[in-house]
Amino acid sequence: MNQSSPGTGTGHGTGPDPTPTPPRRSDATRTAILDAARERFAADGYERATIRAIAKHARIDPSMVMRYYGNKEGLFAAAMAIDLKLPDPGSLHRDEAGRMLVTHFLDMWEENEVLTALLRVGATNQAGAERMRGIFADQLLPLARRVCPDPEQAPVRAALVSSQLLGLALTRYVLRFPPAVALAPQEVVAWLAPTVQRYLTAPHPA
């Protein structure tokens, strides 16, 4: 359900912990707050997701949110940390990048409400838009740089891909256009994969 638990968490497999945080007794409360925050931000956006409502959902006192995350912006920043988990750009075939991207994004959006929350907030909140820009610049751009023919065009092509993928997310998960909601995942892939593939690898149309 949640996407990263604080404290002991993630085992010890590869590399040292970037933040060696000792486990705290309040870890359960902390994650409860983050889960509730993601849910409320996704459902209501930044302004209407009140700290009181989030606290009530997490079944704790509103003042705890302040203690653990400082203020509302801090809570938002903590709740919206996200990794798109895009595959290693070196390990994918150039001709299947489109289909793979659409499939992967669809999976991520279906299972994870953080992305919907981020899109909702990004539409009205300065910090949310900034975060969204950062995510796509850091995680989608490198992939485009490896796949598209001329690396200099990578930013434009990544932006075009973003426009189609985020547009789908907008109509399907936020605005909920009935036909967009009703589409089966495989149909979405069948329609959108060629578009994304063209944005990535087709020659510049001008």
Added chain:
Amino acid sequence: MNQSSPGTGTGHGTGPDPTPTPPRRSDATRTAILDAARERFAADGYERATIRAIAKHARIDPSMVMRYYGNKEGLFAAAMAIDLKLPDPGSLHRDEAGRMLVTHFLDMWEENEVLTALLRVGATNQAGAERMRGIFADQLLPLARRVCPDPEQAPVRAALVSSQLLGLALTRYVLRFPPAVALAPQEVVAWLAPTVQRYLTAPHPA
């Protein structure tokens, strides 16, 4: 229900008034309120665009807003009435529908901040999303019905077109991804027109 400003019109209307409203002395104030509301809704979204801020921009008292538009929802409804001004579906060639649609939408969005406001509000506000659904159902769907091969597929195809057009608007006018902002209009058309054309007229890919 109409969006043209009362009082000093922009001179485009040669037809008869659909709603024969007698001119009032307060018409200037009413349009000032609507203009300020559109500007604030576009910049801040529904919640953060306060009636007080809108009134200050219109240089009148907040209570006037209540007097003329009832409440905040009424003001929003009055400010967001919009006509996409899509051309008569019968008068366009099937092969140029894609290019024509992208060009037309780009023009509308560049000149009109109402659309940006509507998109911002639709992302967080129930009524905004509803309005957005209505607009595209009433204005884009009929066009798709005339252009696409099987009228039964029109809703899906219109939704796909919406996803690409709204996705462009989202990345370019709301999230402001730098590469999406930097694209020249003709480049946008060159990239997106084939996509929209395919969504409208290509055979079902599954």
Added chain:
DNA sequence: CCTGTTGGTCAACGCTTGTTGGCAACATTA
């Protein structure tokens, strides 16, 4: 003149918001 309607300002109401500080219960260590 008086009277009624319209356009507009002012001050305030009730409510919700983010945020704060105090206080009790518990855990840990000395």
Added chain:
DNA sequence: TAATGTTGCCAACAAGCGTTGACCAACAGG
């Protein structure tokens, strides 16, 4: 045991919100 830090709840604060009603200035028709 006492001392200390952590976890949590409670009550309250100042500020801002949408909204309301009293009040004043101008005009119109008799």
